[in-house]
Amino acid sequence: MRHVIVGNGVAGVTAGQAIKQASPAAEVHIFGAEPYPYYRRPLLWEFIAGQIEQDDLYFRPADWYAEQGIQLHLGAQVSSLDAADIGRASADIGRASVAHRLALADGSRVEYDRLLLATGGRPFVPPCEGTDKKGVFTLRTLEDALAIKAYAQTVSTAIVIGGGLLGLETARALHTAGLDVTVVEFFPYLLPRQLDPEGAEVLQALLEAQGVQVITDAATEAILGDVYADCIRLKDSRIVEGEMVLFSTGIRSEVELAQAAGLDVNRGIVVDEHLRARRGNGQPTEDVFAAGDAAEFEGRVYGIIPPSIEQARVAAANMVTPGSATYDGTLPSTTLKVAGAELTSLGESVVEDGATELRHVDRAAGHYRKLVLRDGRLVGAILLNDKQRVRPITQLIDRGVDVSEHAKRLLDDDFDLKSLL
Numbered sequence: 258m259r260h261v262i263v264g265n266g267v268a269g270v271t272a273g274q275a276i277k278q279a280s281p282a283a284e285v286h287i288f289g290a291e292p293y294p295y296y297r298r299p300l301l302w303e304f305i306a307g308q309i310e311q312d313d314l315y316f317r318p319a320d321w322y323a324e325q326g327i328q329l330h331l332g333a334q335v336s337s338l339d340a341a342d343i344g345r346a347s348a349d350i351g352r353a354s355v356a357h358r359l360a361l362a363d364g365s366r367v368e369y370d371r372l373l374l375a376t377g378g379r380p381f382v383p384p385c386e387g388t389d390k391k392g393v394f395t396l397r398t399l400e401d402a403l404a405i406k407a408y409a410q411t412v413s414t415a416i417v418i419g420g421g422l423l424g425l426e427t428a429r430a431l432h433t434a435g436l437d438v439t440v441v442e443f444f445p446y447l448l449p450r451q452l453d454p455e456g457a458e459v460l461q462a463l464l465e466a467q468g469v470q471v472i473t474d475a476a477t478e479a480i481l482g483d484v485y486a487d488c489i490r491l492k493d494s495r496i497v498e499g500e501m502v503l504f505s506t507g508i509r510s511e512v513e514l515a516q517a518a519g520l521d522v523n524r525g526i527v528v529d530e531h532l533r534a535r536r537g538n539g540q541p542t543e544d545v546f547a548a549g550d551a552a553e554f555e556g557r558v559y560g561i562i563p564p565s566i567e568q569a570r571v572a573a574a575n576m577v578t579p580g581s582a583t584y585d586g587t588l589p590s591t592t593l594k595v596a597g598a599e600l601t602s603l604g605e606s607v608v609e610d611g612a613t614e615l616r617h618v619d620r621a622a623g624h625y626r627k628l629v630l631r632d633g634r635l636v637g638a639i640l641l642n643d644k645q646r647v648r649p650i651t652q653l654i655d656r657g658v659d660v661s662e663h664a665k666r667l668l669d670d671d672f673d674l675k676s677l678l
């Protein structure tokens with residue numbers, strides 16, 4: 258059985274390894290458009306900061322793929338899928354009569370029995386004047402990081418547009434590299450997807466104490482400069498100086514291949530609980546799967562590593578043995594280290610209908626703790642500089658433990674959360 262994986266990121270590589278483990282005789286090919294073997298995107302920050310070398314980015318030794326029995330094709334852009342099998346009703350798909358094929362940019366064609374689309378995402382840049390100037394960047398790939406690192410050595414100030422998780426880490430990397438950095442955030446506070454205003458205030462104070470400037474409530478209107486960017490203009494006419502500008506304003510799933518082949522695409526490639534892609538008519542495909550930043554499950558594109566790994570494993574199991582594994586979502590959990598602080602957000606960290614919250618704020622000590630409860634059970638949390646609580650709270654959320662009797666004491670320093678497990 259020939260398994261073909263498009264994408265050599267964490268989802269593609271995890272799936273390739275899982276397929277070989279479950280079915281050593283399977284033929285596994287990974288096609289990756291980038292010229293490099295798998296590297297860890299989070300390490301790009303340390304690379305830009307000058308703390309590690311390019312060789313340190315690679316997660317596995319160069320011969321890892323061969324050792325696993327995976328055939329790796331680098332610099333291999335898949336340009337189209339043969340839509341014939343995708344457009345038909347599943348009952349019509351007889352393996353002998355229908356092509357399962359994809360085409361590469363160099364014109365060659367590859368046949369598959371099972372296909373995984375692990376094509377990831379690309380940075381999204383909102384409409385803004387002047388994004389074509391020299392010195393304007395986004396960060397997704399090693400190629401981007403190399404360009405950013407080289408440019409950063411020629412300037413002394415930078416603006417990061419976007420005060421989300423990736424933006425703040427990028428700001429920190431550039432600051433470590435010796436630049437004066439200003440973060441410009443559209444929302445009234447940092448990390449709008451993970452934090453609430455009070456938590457963000459604590460984080461902003463920590464960042465500013467480290468020398469990273471923060472401007473919130475700021476919509477970028479234009480990047481100014483002749484050929485090279487030298488400042489930005491905000492909608493309220495304020496000017497922010499910066500010789501390089503980095504957009505960190507979200508991602509969009511890489512869906513072109515899937516869309517052109519007639520698969521069901523919304524924000525990402527729509528998948529079911531077996532990670533099977535669907536045809537445009539909503540029927541699942543039998544042989545085409547998607548995972549990672551490219552995939553949309555129950556309306557959600559996660560955009561982070563843990564769900565990419567989980568999805569890849571489930572997809573791989575089903576590629577080897579159809580229907581053998583089920584995915585029911587991943588508890589979103591992110592930990593950010595910034596300005597010496599450790600910030601973790603778990604599950605539903607923003608309170609919505611029917612939920613209540615408990616909060617503990619200690620600005621002086623840089624502590625912030627918030628728990629979100631629904632029906633007496635923890636469903637989310639934000640923890641700033643509170644590492645020892647991450648594990649028990651994750652377990653309480655995962656296990657759906659009823660904590661209502663102890664709600665008043667949950668945030669107390671001396672309350673042992675583990676006693677509830």
Ligand SMILES: Cc1cc2nc3c(=O)[nH]c(=O)nc-3n(C[C@H](O)[C@H](O)[C@H](O)COP(=O)(O)OP(=O)(O)OC[C@H]3O[C@@H](n4cnc5c(N)ncnc54)[C@H](O)[C@@H]3O)c2cc1C
Binds near residue numbers: 268299302560561
């Ligand atoms: C700088 C940075 C830091 C990050 N840090 C964290 C972090 O700390 N924690 C966290 O959870 N997440 C982090 N993320 C997000 C995380 O990297 C992504 O969630 C993860 O990479 C998704 O994996 P993936 O395999 O789905 O996609 P990707 O890693 O994007 O890999 C997809 C690959 O598919 C290739 N591809 C696409 N189309 C084709 C085609 N047609 N033919 C051939 N190849 C193709 C692409 O070139 C790419 O190499 C970070 C992201 C960035 C950019």
